[in-house]
Amino acid sequence: METMDEILEKIKVEYPELFTQVEKVVPFHGFLSSGALIGIHMLNIAKRVLDVKEGERIYVQSETYNCIPDPFQILESATTGNKRLRVHDTGKMAVIVNKQAPPGIASVKGVRIYLDPEKTKDYPKLHAWYMNTKKLRHEEVVPVLLEAGENVYSCEMVDIDVPVKKKKTIKLCQKCNESFIQRNNEVLCDACNDSQTETIQYE
Numbered sequence: 001m002e003t004m005d006e007i008l009e010k011i012k013v014e015y016p017e018l019f020t021q022v023e024k025v026v027p028f029h030g031f032l033s034s035g036a037l038i039g040i041h042m043l044n045i046a047k048r049v050l051d052v053k054e055g056e057r058i059y060v061q062s063e064t065y066n067c068i069p070d071p072f073q074i075l076e077s078a079t080t081g082n083k084r085l086r087v088h089d090t091g092k093m094a095v096i097v098n099k100q101a102p103p104g105i106a107s108v109k110g111v112r113i114y115l116d117p118e119k120t121k122d123y124p125k126l127h128a129w130y131m132n133t134k135k136l137r138h139e140e141v142v143p144v145l146l147e148a149g150e151n152v153y154s155c156e157m158v159d160i161d162v163p164v165k166k167k168k169t170i171k172l173c174q175k176c177n178e179s180f181i182q183r184n185n186e187v188l189c190d191a192c193n194d195s196q197t198e199t200i201q202y203e
Helices: 004-014 017-029 034-048 067-076 124-130 138-154
Strands: 058-062 085-087 096-101 107-115 152-159 169-172 180-183
Touching: 004 017, 004 138, 017 034, 017 067, 017 138, 034 058, 034 067, 034 085, 034 096, 034 107, 034 138, 034 152, 058 152, 067 085, 138 152
Parallel strands: 058 085
Antiparallel strands: 058 096, 096 107, 107 152, 169 180
């Protein structure tokens, strides 16, 4: 089995354009995980399908927190802070991507891209990792992903509603007396509203 350093050197030689992306993502993510590489592939597919030009903004909804969002943050500056990245954790290795809508447009076309289990069957080691039927190290999976390229992904066009930007209303919570963004007419912040409080779990 190749070491990750050997795999990175192979990418540098055999996939130079991909390597320029990988070398930016690795310091941010920490290492070249299988999911991070999948995220890079998904980003490249989305940019091609949507014909994203240099400098055009994209918006991303990731269906998992695991690895996949990171390439979009580093390579396209789509972050939760600038509201161009959202995570709706369905537990699926999928993303929905769209370009920024022109002013006054209520709906835009986007593309949903997912790692297709019907296609990963052609790559048994990748499929076993994907379906979690066998524990495999990233050093074993990444070379298969490189070999498979974009052949293991499927995509479909979707309609995306463009949210109307509302005026920001700041209120003081009647319980904790801290300021919060009021979305409707609530008098309590989410943290004080027991019905909306979520338990944070760490893996």
